[in-house]
Amino acid sequence: MLQGADLTLSRGGIPVLSGVNFTLQAGHALILRGPNGIGKTTLLRAIAGLQPFDAGTLTGAEDQIAYGAHADGVKATLSVHENLTFWAACFGSKGVDRAMSAMNLDALSDRRAANLSAGQKRRLGLARLLVSDRPIWILDEPTISLDSASVMLFAQAIRGHLGQGGSALIATHIDLGFAAEVLDLSQFRAKSSTGAGAFDEAFS
Amino acid sequence: MIALLRRDLRLALRTGGGFGLGLAFFLMVAVIVPLGVGPAPQTLSVIAAGVLWVGALLASLLSLDRIFALDYEDGSLDLLATSPLPLEGAVVMKSLAHWITSGLPLVLAAPVLAVLLNLVPNAYFWLILSLFLGTPALSMIGAFGASLTVGVKRGGLLLSLLVLPLYIPTLIFGAEVVKRGAMGADVMVPLAVLAAITLGTWAALPWAAAAAIRINLR
Numbered sequence: 305m306l307q308g309a310d311l312t313l314s315r316g317g318i319p320v321l322s323g324v325n326f327t328l329q330a331g332h333a334l335i336l337r338g339p340n341g342i343g344k345t346t347l348l349r350a351i352a353g354l355q356p357f358d359a360g361t362l363t364g365a366e367d368q369i370a371y372g373a374h375a376d377g378v379k380a381t382l383s384v385h386e387n388l389t390f391w392a393a394c395f396g397s398k399g400v401d402r403a404m405s406a407m408n409l410d411a412l413s414d415r416r417a418a419n420l421s422a423g424q425k426r427r428l429g430l431a432r433l434l435v436s437d438r439p440i441w442i443l444d445e446p447t448i449s450l451d452s453a454s455v456m457l458f459a460q461a462i463r464g465h466l467g468q469g470g471s472a473l474i475a476t477h478i479d480l481g482f483a484a485e486v487l488d489l490s491q492f493r494a495k496s497s498t499g500a501g502a503f504d505e506a507f508s
Numbered sequence: 509m510i511a512l513l514r515r516d517l518r519l520a521l522r523t524g525g526g527f528g529l530g531l532a533f534f535l536m537v538a539v540i541v542p543l544g545v546g547p548a549p550q551t552l553s554v555i556a557a558g559v560l561w562v563g564a565l566l567a568s569l570l571s572l573d574r575i576f577a578l579d580y581e582d583g584s585l586d587l588l589a590t591s592p593l594p595l596e597g598a599v600v601m602k603s604l605a606h607w608i609t610s611g612l613p614l615v616l617a618a619p620v621l622a623v624l625l626n627l628v629p630n631a632y633f634w635l636i637l638s639l640f641l642g643t644p645a646l647s648m649i650g651a652f653g654a655s656l657t658v659g660v661k662r663g664g665l666l667l668s669l670l671v672l673p674l675y676i677p678t679l680i681f682g683a684e685v686v687k688r689g690a691m692g693a694d695v696m697v698p699l700a701v702l703a704a705i706t707l708g709t710w711a712a713l714p715w716a717a718a719a720a721i722r723i724n725l726r
Contacts, residue, residue, distance in 0.1 A: 349586075352586075352590045353589075353590055354586060354589060354590065354725050354726065355725070355726040356726075367592065369590065370590075371586070371587065371590040373583050373586050373587065374583070375582055375583025375586070376582075376583060377579075377582055377583040377584035377586070377587040377588075378582065379515070379519060379582065379584070380582075381519060381522040381523060382515070382518065382519065382522075386515075386518070389511075390511055390512075390515045391587075391591075393510075393511030394511060394512070394588070394591045394592070394593055395591060395592060396592065432587070436591075
């Protein structure tokens with residue numbers, strides 16, 4: 305349902321990845337791996353539509369993606385329920401209560417987000433994916449600051465999503481406990497010499 | 509889109525939301541100017557229109573950097589940009605929320621503060637009308653400036669430098685409406701131009717602002 309062919313990406317003018325190919329089927333998850341700075345976040349942001357690809361084609365992304373970034377987009381002065389209701393209204397969906405209980409946020413419903421712990425905030429950020437009603441989840445290090453019980457809860461939510469025919473593209477280093485293909489990005493590292501060479505040529 | 513408007517209004521009204529900042533500033537200007545200029549009623553009534561309009565303009569400027577910067581910092585802007593909501597619509601709603609929380613209170617407070625500046629009685633109506641028609645343009649132009657500086661940390665100075673020149677036409681025609689109203693002259697021309705500026709900015713700038721945000725998010 306999501307297919308990338310020969311994707312080339314740069315960050316701040318420096319090429320980071322080139323020739324990335326992947327296919328994400330409905331009901332499947334794809335885990336991105338690779339060392340820090342390889343371009344996992346850049347790839348995910350580009351797939352989410354926040355930055356353009358230098359080359360290559362991405363098919364199936366239009367209006368299908370829910371993006372979970374490093375930052376949760378949680379408003380500190382709004383309550384947990386208000387935060388989630390806003391995103392549900394944004395995506396035109398209704399499942400706020402279902403998402404709250406799936407992420408074990410029921411007891412925190414009226415608490416201001418400013419008074420949440422980092423892990424609770426993260427759970428609120430992930431509950432946003434559940435109310436988005438979008439088939440493809442793009443997740444950037446979703447388990448940061450979650451305790452092991454919450455990781456299990458989150459893995460369960462992803463399994464439920466995959467079971468309903470959704471799919472997920474996840475950059476993570478931990479084992480989420482379900483079968484998923486792994487895409488190692490180190491093999492697609494852009495050759496920095498091409499960029500530098502072109503520069504030298506222009507000025508020589 | 510209504511949800512975004514309601515969220516922004518709610519955020520503005522809660523602690524640290526910045527509601528009242530512009531209004532308090534406007535109040536201070538109107539109170540302090542007579543102390544600085546001197547209490548002569550003649551002098552005050554001459555400068556009243558200009559002072560009230562300059563005060564409204566600077567008050568609006570105060571809260572501009574909050575329009576997008578807060579959403580940028582906590583990641584909401586990324587998520588809004590990837591949500592089904594068109595970014596142009598988000599710009600319109602955020603500008604509208606800014607106007608309701610900073611422009612509209614000024615419109616309502618202006619007639620009270622005009623008393624302190626000894627504004628001529630028959631200019632009150634024109635003062636309220638000109639502020640009502642002109643302040644939405646200030647919010648939208650400001651949102652455009654805020655979208656250009658959205659990635660810049662402490663971008664307040666840059667924002668002010670970008671936005672102030674664009675505010676000038678609104679200021680000139682807004683103050684002109686009140687001045688002519690005070691003299692009992694015909695106000696249709698400056699009033700029409702003021703309304704045209706507001707309609708023009710609201711028609712064109714959401715697209716420009718959305719494009720600027722998309723570039724800044726890369």
